[in-house]
Amino acid sequence: MLKELLYHCRESDDSCELVARFASILVHRRGLEELEQWTADAQAGGLPELRGFATGLRKGWDAVTAGLTLRWNSGPVEGHVNRITMLKRQMFGRAKLDLLRERVLLAS
Template structure:
Protein backbone atom coordinates (compact mmCIF):
# COMPACT_ATOMS: atom_id res chain seq x y z
CA UNK A 1 0.00 0.00 0.00
CA UNK A 2 2.85 2.39 0.75
CA UNK A 3 4.22 1.87 -2.75
CA UNK A 4 0.79 2.63 -4.20
CA UNK A 5 0.51 5.85 -2.17
CA UNK A 6 3.96 7.00 -3.26
CA UNK A 7 3.29 6.54 -6.98
CA UNK A 8 1.50 8.92 -9.28
CA UNK A 9 -2.09 7.69 -9.42
CA UNK A 10 -1.97 7.49 -13.22
CA UNK A 11 1.03 5.13 -12.98
CA UNK A 12 -0.95 2.52 -11.05
CA UNK A 13 -2.50 -0.31 -13.01
CA UNK A 14 -6.27 -0.71 -12.71
CA UNK A 15 -6.06 -3.46 -10.08
CA UNK A 16 -3.64 -1.60 -7.79
CA UNK A 17 -5.55 1.66 -8.18
CA UNK A 18 -8.82 -0.05 -7.29
CA UNK A 19 -7.27 -1.73 -4.24
CA UNK A 20 -5.78 1.55 -3.02
CA UNK A 21 -9.10 3.35 -3.43
CA UNK A 22 -10.86 0.53 -1.59
CA UNK A 23 -8.43 0.75 1.35
CA UNK A 24 -8.54 4.55 1.49
CA UNK A 25 -12.35 4.49 1.49
CA UNK A 26 -12.22 2.46 4.72
CA UNK A 27 -10.06 4.93 6.64
CA UNK A 28 -10.43 8.70 6.59
CA UNK A 29 -7.03 9.04 8.29
CA UNK A 30 -5.31 7.06 5.52
CA UNK A 31 -7.24 9.00 2.90
CA UNK A 32 -6.06 12.32 4.37
CA UNK A 33 -2.51 10.99 4.69
CA UNK A 34 -2.53 9.91 1.04
CA UNK A 35 -3.80 13.35 0.04
CA UNK A 36 -1.00 15.13 1.91
CA UNK A 37 1.67 12.76 0.56
CA UNK A 38 0.41 13.23 -3.00
CA UNK A 39 0.27 17.01 -2.57
CA UNK A 40 3.84 17.09 -1.30
CA UNK A 41 5.02 14.88 -4.17
CA UNK A 42 3.35 17.22 -6.68
CA UNK A 43 5.07 20.15 -4.99
CA UNK A 44 8.44 18.37 -5.29
CA UNK A 45 8.13 17.16 -8.86
CA UNK A 46 6.53 20.37 -10.12
CA UNK A 47 8.99 22.64 -8.29
CA UNK A 48 6.23 24.50 -6.46
CA UNK A 49 8.04 25.67 -3.34
CA UNK A 50 5.63 28.59 -3.07
CA UNK A 51 3.01 26.06 -1.91
CA UNK A 52 5.04 24.89 1.09
CA UNK A 53 3.51 27.19 3.73
CA UNK A 54 -0.05 26.31 2.68
CA UNK A 55 0.82 22.60 2.66
CA UNK A 56 2.35 22.80 6.15
CA UNK A 57 -0.71 24.69 7.43
CA UNK A 58 -3.05 22.04 5.98
CA UNK A 59 -1.05 19.22 7.56
CA UNK A 60 -0.84 20.98 10.92
CA UNK A 61 -4.63 21.57 10.86
CA UNK A 62 -5.20 17.87 10.31
CA UNK A 63 -5.02 15.33 13.12
CA UNK A 64 -2.08 13.35 11.73
CA UNK A 65 0.69 13.56 14.34
CA UNK A 66 2.92 11.32 12.21
CA UNK A 67 3.23 14.17 9.71
CA UNK A 68 3.63 16.90 12.32
CA UNK A 69 7.23 15.88 13.08
CA UNK A 70 7.95 15.99 9.34
CA UNK A 71 6.54 19.50 9.03
CA UNK A 72 8.56 20.59 12.08
CA UNK A 73 11.74 19.57 10.25
CA UNK A 74 10.64 21.41 7.12
CA UNK A 75 9.92 24.54 9.14
CA UNK A 76 13.30 24.45 10.91
CA UNK A 77 15.14 24.68 7.60
CA UNK A 78 12.42 26.41 5.59
CA UNK A 79 14.68 28.47 3.31
CA UNK A 80 16.63 25.41 2.16
CA UNK A 81 13.43 23.41 1.70
CA UNK A 82 11.81 26.15 -0.40
CA UNK A 83 14.96 26.35 -2.54
CA UNK A 84 14.94 22.58 -2.99
CA UNK A 85 11.28 22.66 -3.98
CA UNK A 86 11.74 25.58 -6.35
CA UNK A 87 15.11 25.48 -8.07
CA UNK A 88 15.90 23.17 -10.99
CA UNK A 89 19.49 22.63 -9.90
CA UNK A 90 20.39 20.68 -6.78
CA UNK A 91 23.20 18.67 -5.28
CA UNK A 92 21.17 15.45 -5.19
CA UNK A 93 23.99 13.14 -6.34
CA UNK A 94 26.25 14.29 -3.51
CA UNK A 95 23.69 14.80 -0.72
CA UNK A 96 24.81 12.91 2.32
CA UNK A 97 28.07 11.86 0.65
CA UNK A 98 31.18 12.35 2.69
CA UNK A 99 34.69 12.51 1.24
CA UNK A 100 37.50 11.40 3.47
Protein backbone atom coordinates (compact mmCIF):
# COMPACT_ATOMS: atom_id res chain seq x y z
CA MET A 1 0.00 0.00 0.00
CA LEU A 2 2.86 2.37 0.82
CA LYS A 3 4.53 1.65 -2.52
CA GLU A 4 1.30 2.44 -4.34
CA LEU A 5 0.85 5.69 -2.41
CA LEU A 6 4.43 6.71 -3.11
CA TYR A 7 3.97 5.89 -6.79
CA HIS A 8 0.97 8.19 -7.09
CA CYS A 9 2.23 11.04 -4.92
CA ARG A 10 5.72 12.38 -5.64
CA GLU A 11 5.71 14.59 -2.52
CA SER A 12 5.18 11.54 -0.33
CA ASP A 13 8.06 9.77 -2.04
CA ASP A 14 10.34 12.77 -1.46
CA SER A 15 9.31 13.05 2.17
CA CYS A 16 9.88 9.31 2.81
CA GLU A 17 13.34 9.55 1.28
CA LEU A 18 14.23 12.63 3.36
CA VAL A 19 12.92 11.11 6.58
CA ALA A 20 14.81 7.86 5.93
CA ARG A 21 18.03 9.79 5.29
CA PHE A 22 17.57 11.80 8.49
CA ALA A 23 16.92 8.64 10.50
CA SER A 24 20.07 7.10 9.07
CA ILE A 25 22.11 10.18 10.01
CA LEU A 26 20.81 9.96 13.60
CA VAL A 27 21.14 6.21 14.04
CA HIS A 28 24.60 5.94 12.55
CA ARG A 29 25.75 9.30 14.00
CA ARG A 30 27.02 10.39 10.63
CA GLY A 31 29.01 13.55 10.31
CA LEU A 32 28.25 17.17 9.84
CA GLU A 33 28.54 17.09 6.05
CA GLU A 34 25.61 14.72 5.59
CA LEU A 35 23.46 16.75 7.99
CA GLU A 36 24.29 19.97 6.15
CA GLN A 37 23.32 18.35 2.85
CA TRP A 38 20.12 16.98 4.39
CA THR A 39 19.04 20.38 5.74
CA ALA A 40 19.77 22.00 2.38
CA ASP A 41 17.69 19.34 0.61
CA ALA A 42 14.85 19.66 3.13
CA GLN A 43 14.79 23.46 2.85
CA ALA A 44 14.77 23.23 -0.93
CA GLY A 45 12.00 20.63 -0.94
CA GLY A 46 8.32 21.27 -1.40
CA LEU A 47 7.12 20.15 2.02
CA PRO A 48 6.58 23.02 4.46
CA GLU A 49 6.79 20.71 7.49
CA LEU A 50 10.26 19.47 6.60
CA ARG A 51 11.35 22.98 5.63
CA GLY A 52 10.27 24.20 9.06
CA PHE A 53 12.03 21.32 10.77
CA ALA A 54 15.25 22.02 8.86
CA THR A 55 14.98 25.71 9.73
CA GLY A 56 14.59 24.79 13.39
CA LEU A 57 17.68 22.59 13.17
CA ARG A 58 19.61 25.52 11.74
CA LYS A 59 18.54 27.73 14.65
CA GLY A 60 20.04 25.30 17.15
CA TRP A 61 22.89 24.17 14.90
CA ASP A 62 25.57 24.05 17.61
CA ALA A 63 23.46 21.80 19.83
CA VAL A 64 22.45 19.56 16.91
CA THR A 65 26.01 19.04 15.74
CA ALA A 66 27.20 18.44 19.29
CA GLY A 67 24.53 15.78 19.70
CA LEU A 68 25.68 14.01 16.55
CA THR A 69 29.42 14.29 17.02
CA LEU A 70 30.16 14.15 20.76
CA ARG A 71 30.06 10.91 22.72
CA TRP A 72 28.36 12.49 25.76
CA ASN A 73 24.61 12.62 26.13
CA SER A 74 21.98 13.36 28.74
CA GLY A 75 20.27 9.96 28.51
CA PRO A 76 20.91 8.87 32.12
CA VAL A 77 19.76 12.22 33.48
CA GLU A 78 16.60 12.10 31.35
CA GLY A 79 15.95 8.60 32.66
CA HIS A 80 16.12 9.79 36.27
CA VAL A 81 13.87 12.77 35.52
CA ASN A 82 11.36 10.46 33.83
CA ARG A 83 11.38 8.07 36.80
CA ILE A 84 10.90 10.87 39.36
CA THR A 85 8.11 12.40 37.27
CA MET A 86 6.35 9.03 37.16
CA LEU A 87 6.63 8.72 40.96
CA LYS A 88 5.24 12.23 41.43
CA ARG A 89 2.27 11.44 39.20
CA GLN A 90 1.56 8.20 41.04
CA MET A 91 1.57 9.99 44.39
CA PHE A 92 -0.34 13.11 43.36
CA GLY A 93 -2.95 13.90 46.00
CA ARG A 94 -2.01 10.90 48.14
CA ALA A 95 0.87 12.08 50.28
CA LYS A 96 3.06 15.02 51.11
CA LEU A 97 6.62 15.79 50.12
CA ASP A 98 8.23 13.75 52.91
CA LEU A 99 6.76 10.47 51.62
CA LEU A 100 7.63 11.36 48.02
CA ARG A 101 11.21 12.04 49.11
CA GLU A 102 11.42 8.65 50.84
CA ARG A 103 10.03 6.87 47.81
CA VAL A 104 12.45 8.58 45.42
CA LEU A 105 15.44 7.82 47.63
CA LEU A 106 14.43 4.20 48.24
CA ALA A 107 13.77 3.57 44.56
CA SER A 108 17.36 4.51 43.65
